[in-house]
Amino acid sequence: MSIRPHLPSEYVDYLTVQGLRTSRGPVQLNTYVSTSRTRFPLAYQANHFFQTLASGFTDSELDLTPSGGRTHAWSSTRAARLFPVNMANARIEALRALEVVRAQIIAGAGRTSEWRHVFTGQGRPDDIIAVMNLMVAHPALLAGAPGSGDDSLGHFLDRGELTAAGLNQMVQEHVFGLDCLGFVGTYLEWIGAVPRVPESEVANYARHQRMTEFTNLSEITPRTVLLWDATVDDRGHDRVQHIAIVDRVQSAGEREAVVDICQSSRGGPQTNRGVRLVPAAGGGFAMRGHGDPPAPVSRNINRLAKHPRWS
Incomplete structure (x- = not known):
């Protein structure tokens, strides 16, 4: 395994100055996040929501049962609460968007298995970028997440879209970040020193x-x-x-x-x-x-x- 010569300060610069290259542009990863539910409630909420999404869902009324993998029963009442929209077709569209995303998660299960680290302070930069890009491509993910007002992931949307400003705000409000071991561990991975x-x-x-x-x-x-x-x-x-x-x-x-x-x-x-x-x-x-x-x-x-x- 060849080791890249970059020093830790160059990794700091990459994260906090150059920023992660998302589909919306650079996002500076300059905050601390850990598994603490009380200190970082939005990160905890995002982690729980994505894990629920990855495990699958069913909605018999809308016939959106995943074709494979584990399922997690979401009743129509539950779906309505997760996707608080007025029109039935809008709710169906949101659920179908989630089914598309879940299919992508199943297809890329090897890499996606690391996504659970993204909201706990130990995500690789590439995995953080992948999750950010997923949110940009499927804003229904944020609109449908539990919570309300500033306590919901949906408040980062601007007219139904997740912009570069919204992604950077998610970092500042501690949805994304690195803890101490996440920083050292991903740096050593980044230079190819350790698995x-x-x-x-x-x-x-x-x-x-x-x-x-x-x-x-x-x-x-x-x-x-x-x-x-x-x-x-x-x-x-x-x-x-x-x-x-x-x-x-x-x-x-x-x-x-x-x-x-x-x-x-x-x-x-x-x-x-x-x-x-x-x-x-x-x-x-x-x-x-x-x-x-x-x-x-x-x-x-x-x-x-x-x-x-x-x-």
Whole structure:
């Protein structure tokens, strides 16, 4: 497997400046999204709706039963609630549009199996683009999604269409985005360094990718992975696990390293330049300078890991 030479900061630039090349034009992916239903309700809603669509539906009154695959019974009453339109032919048109989309999903099941990651912060850019283009081509998907007003996916439509502005607004309202592992994992996939690790978590990502942990800051290199373990602070507050990756090394010695790091956290995918790392009392590494802009996760780093083939 050949590895592309692009650094993490170039991936940040691709996502947040150049933007994803959708059928409506570039969309900047510059936000953080995770599986949290309370923090990201629209992403959760979109994920649930697309999973329901992928599993199929039936409507005996309109005779729109899928020809194959699993089915999910949607009664006429249920369909009317999902597609709140006044005219029967408009409802039929919406349901037929969904059936066309579902057929496409079945036909491309291999790739589409990854779509469930799109709304959970771990989608590949190509898969995010594919879902965005699907929404553009079939705006009935958004019009028919549950919810009302600003709590529905339909409010991103402009006169029944999903425009470039609507797609960018979906990012700003956290329908699409990347979490910390989504950023690091898709970057390493993007350069051809690693395959996707199914359902991986930060805690075991380095092990699954056969990285080697080390404790001497003088060994730090570009693409070294920084790992924060889940802990509880002195006040009993949970500190969640986190992952970031080194972009460039400005200097490195046993007692201090100055590096640029890339991550997705509060503020979305970003590069933090000039972060100073020193050994911490009791193990791990402390930040003595949080970089520019300041790194959003500034507590002690627990572990460093790298792979000999691409670090």
